[in-house]
Amino acid sequence: MIKILVCVKSSAPADAPLVINDSGAWIERGFSHTEAVPGRYDELALEQALRLKDQISGVMVDAISCGPTREIRVLRRALGMGCDNAIHILTGEEGFVPAITTAYRLSSAIRSRSYDLILTGLMSEDMNQGIVGQMTAEFLGMPCLTSCVSISVDAERRLVMVERDIEGARRQKLEMNMPALATVQACVTPPRYPSLSKILRAVSMEIETIEADPVTVHDRGEILTRLTYPTRRRSVRFLEGPSRQKASELVSILRSRAILG
Amino acid sequence: MDNKVAVIVEHENSRVSPATLEAAAFAQELALITGSIISCVIVGGDALEISHQLAHELGITCEAVVVPGLSHYDGEAYRWALVTCFGELCPDWVCVAGTTQGLDLATGLAVRINAGCLANVEKMGEKDHRPVFSRSLFNGKVYGDFIIEPPAVLITQPGSFRYSQKSHDQKGHVQTIHLLDPPGNTRLISESRINDGDSGLSQASVIISAGRGIKSRENLALLKQAAGMFSRSSVAGSRPLCDDGWLPYNLQVGQTGAEVSPELYVACGISGAQQHLAGMRGSKFVVSINTDPNAPIFNESDIGIVDDFETFLNDFIEAAQDRS
Numbered sequence: 029m030i031k032i033l034v035c036v037k038s039s040a041p042a043d044a045p046l047v048i049n050d051s052g053a054w055i056e057r058g059f060s061h062t063e064a065v066p067g068r069y070d071e072l073a074l075e076q077a078l079r080l081k082d083q084i085s086g087v088m089v090d091a092i093s094c095g096p097t098r099e100i101r102v103l104r105r106a107l108g109m110g111c112d113n114a115i116h117i118l119t120g121e122e123g124f125v126p127a128i129t130t131a132y133r134l135s136s137a138i139r140s141r142s143y144d145l146i147l148t149g150l151m152s153e154d155m156n157q158g159i160v161g162q163m164t165a166e167f168l169g170m171p172c173l174t175s176c177v178s179i180s181v182d183a184e185r186r187l188v189m190v191e192r193d194i195e196g197a198r199r200q201k202l203e204m205n206m207p208a209l210a211t212v213q214a215c216v217t218p219p220r221y222p223s224l225s226k227i228l229r230a231v232s233m234e235i236e237t238i239e240a241d242p243v244t245v246h247d248r249g250e251i252l253t254r255l256t257y258p259t260r261r262r263s264v265r266f267l268e269g270p271s272r273q274k275a276s277e278l279v280s281i282l283r284s285r286a287i288l289g
Numbered sequence: 290m291d292n293k294v295a296v297i298v299e300h301e302n303s304r305v306s307p308a309t310l311e312a313a314a315f316a317q318e319l320a321l322i323t324g325s326i327i328s329c330v331i332v333g334g335d336a337l338e339i340s341h342q343l344a345h346e347l348g349i350t351c352e353a354v355v356v357p358g359l360s361h362y363d364g365e366a367y368r369w370a371l372v373t374c375f376g377e378l379c380p381d382w383v384c385v386a387g388t389t390q391g392l393d394l395a396t397g398l399a400v401r402i403n404a405g406c407l408a409n410v411e412k413m414g415e416k417d418h419r420p421v422f423s424r425s426l427f428n429g430k431v432y433g434d435f436i437i438e439p440p441a442v443l444i445t446q447p448g449s450f451r452y453s454q455k456s457h458d459q460k461g462h463v464q465t466i467h468l469l470d471p472p473g474n475t476r477l478i479s480e481s482r483i484n485d486g487d488s489g490l491s492q493a494s495v496i497i498s499a500g501r502g503i504k505s506r507e508n509l510a511l512l513k514q515a516a517g518m519f520s521r522s523s524v525a526g527s528r529p530l531c532d533d534g535w536l537p538y539n540l541q542v543g544q545t546g547a548e549v550s551p552e553l554y555v556a557c558g559i560s561g562a563q564q565h566l567a568g569m570r571g572s573k574f575v576v577s578i579n580t581d582p583n584a585p586i587f588n589e590s591d592i593g594i595v596d597d598f599e600t601f602l603n604d605f606i607e608a609a610q611d612r613s
């Protein structure tokens with residue numbers, strides 16, 4: 029039996045409107061929680077884990093999320109995709125949460141559960157840092173490999189084999205001893221859609237809820253003091269009007285610059 | 290007592306990565322703000338050779354952590370070596386370049402040395418004699434100012450800080466630590482080059498670039514058709530498209546792909562994440578098509594078109610064919 033755990037988090041659609049709130053220190057998003065879906069890389073991590081479950085008998089895949097109630101939707105989706113169990117570390121609406129706090133909470137919940145392989149997405153869609161996975165591994169004292177584009181396991185030898193791409197257009201093949209953590213950048217198959225039968229099953233499945241203990245929060249975190257909108261590096265001119273009009277205006281601009289013949 | 294700033298050096302075949310030199314430039318600024326002394330830490334079998342080069346070039350102290358047989362980057366071995374070295378050095382600030390390797394290495398290191406960690410630092414300012422770090426959030430739609438207590442690991446966004454070779458009169462010197470038997474829970478089996486073939490991207494004077502906003506692989510045909518309106522043109526794309534196998538890796542633009550500077554760069558359905566911008570900032574003229582008027586790619590564009598890329602490109606192709 030190989031126990032795999034996938035860490036997931038909800039994200040807003042890339043084009044959902046976003047404004048800095050009155051306090052100037054956090055944002056408000058113009059999207060409802062019902063639109064929340066797992067982040068792109070988290071979905072790829074789920075797909076990667078479920079592929080292993082399809083390929084090897086005796087693989088169990090669980091999903092875990094740390095965040096407010098909206099995370100339940102993402103966990104249900106993970107169950108709908110084929111995960112066996114879901115764990116929710118419930119927090120309040122906390123605004124900005126340092127990555128180290130999330131990693132600490134995840135590792136506290138994971139420690140006693142003896143998973144052989146933990147997968148996380150390469151990075152979240154909102155913070156775009158790509159650091160929670162590595163920190164979680166470190167808190168758990170596990171080896172960790174990042175930016176993986178393919179993952180396989182050798183259950184007998186208790187090895188995780190990965191491929192990853194690094195700068196300079198190079199691809200590496202690596203292996204590590206289980207238990208281990210890998211962060212997922214890509215998967216050979218696109219994330220599967222939840223199946224109807226699994227969605228129906230997921231609705232009745234219980235999601236284990238753990239209250240995030242505010243006292244245990246790691247205090248090394250960074251403090252966000254202010255949010256601002258980015259400054260323009262180039263003075264963009266927005267073309268106006270219907271698409272056809274903008275298209276012919278662009279054609280004239282490019283002809284006048286001799287870029288287009 | 291002085292504060293200490295340490296720069297962790299990324300190197301390959303005895304050469305220091307350009308992103309590390311940017312991180313060193315950042316570290317020098319940080320040292321000024323915090324009144325710190327700065328040193329570079331080099332781990333590896335060939336650490337000594339690189340340390341001498343770097344000490345000479347930067348005029349600062351270099352700590353060579355020599356681990357015989359460690360001929361390539363190994364996150365676990367590097368963290369183990371750095372923790373040993375930091376036992377004596379005790380840096381308040383640790384600076385690392387935010388490359389794939391830097392991100393792999395540094396965040397676990399932060400946990401291990403009980404430090405905080407801030408990734409993708411793009412700017413630094415000063416308030417009440419304390420450094421304030423800025424980075425983009427939400428794929429570049431907003432910027433956040435952060436303060437963090439030392440000890441802290443700071444990961445710099447490649448392309449955000451400028452290194453310029455300065456003449457200096459400090460000699461810089463090298464200190465050496467020898468370590469044996471690194472841990473071996475992760476092992477490199479092989480390394481290969483992904484693409485030897487030249488995609489011709491660097492010679493293209495017009496690049497039509499696709500992002501995740503193009504929705505399906507089939508839509509690349511429309512971009513190819515648009516590229517066909519120009520001479521010496523090519524399609525290219527953001528990393529997620531290459532990861533999904535829609536485009537070969539040699540057509541990826543950005544930090545881990547190609548750096549391009551064509552006469553015209555057309556970004557279709559690309560949000561404008563820092564890692565993408567790092568590869569196309571040098572373009573002479575940038576046109577962006579995006580349904581989201583607040584997409585950060587518009588901050589880097591000369592012409593902005595808020596529209597569905599498919600509708601617009603079809604109209605554009607038609608207008609470009611019309612010579613009347």
Ligand SMILES: Cc1cc2nc3c(=O)[nH]c(=O)nc-3n(C[C@H](O)[C@H](O)[C@H](O)COP(=O)(O)OP(=O)(O)OC[C@H]3O[C@@H](n4cnc5c(N)ncnc54)[C@H](O)[C@@H]3O)c2cc1C
Nearest residue numbers: 043500501502527528543544545546558560564565580598
């Ligand atoms: C270490 C590291 C290195 C990286 N290196 C690179 C790199 O080299 N190159 C790179 O590109 N990325 C790189 N990345 C990834 C990068 O951070 C971003 O995730 C990526 O660039 C986002 O790609 P995108 O803009 O295509 O997708 P998204 O961010 O999802 O943006 C899609 C955009 O499409 C728009 N859109 C949606 N529908 C439409 C429509 N119908 N018409 C028009 N527009 C539409 C949306 O509004 C949105 O702005 C790296 C990340 C890390 C951590």
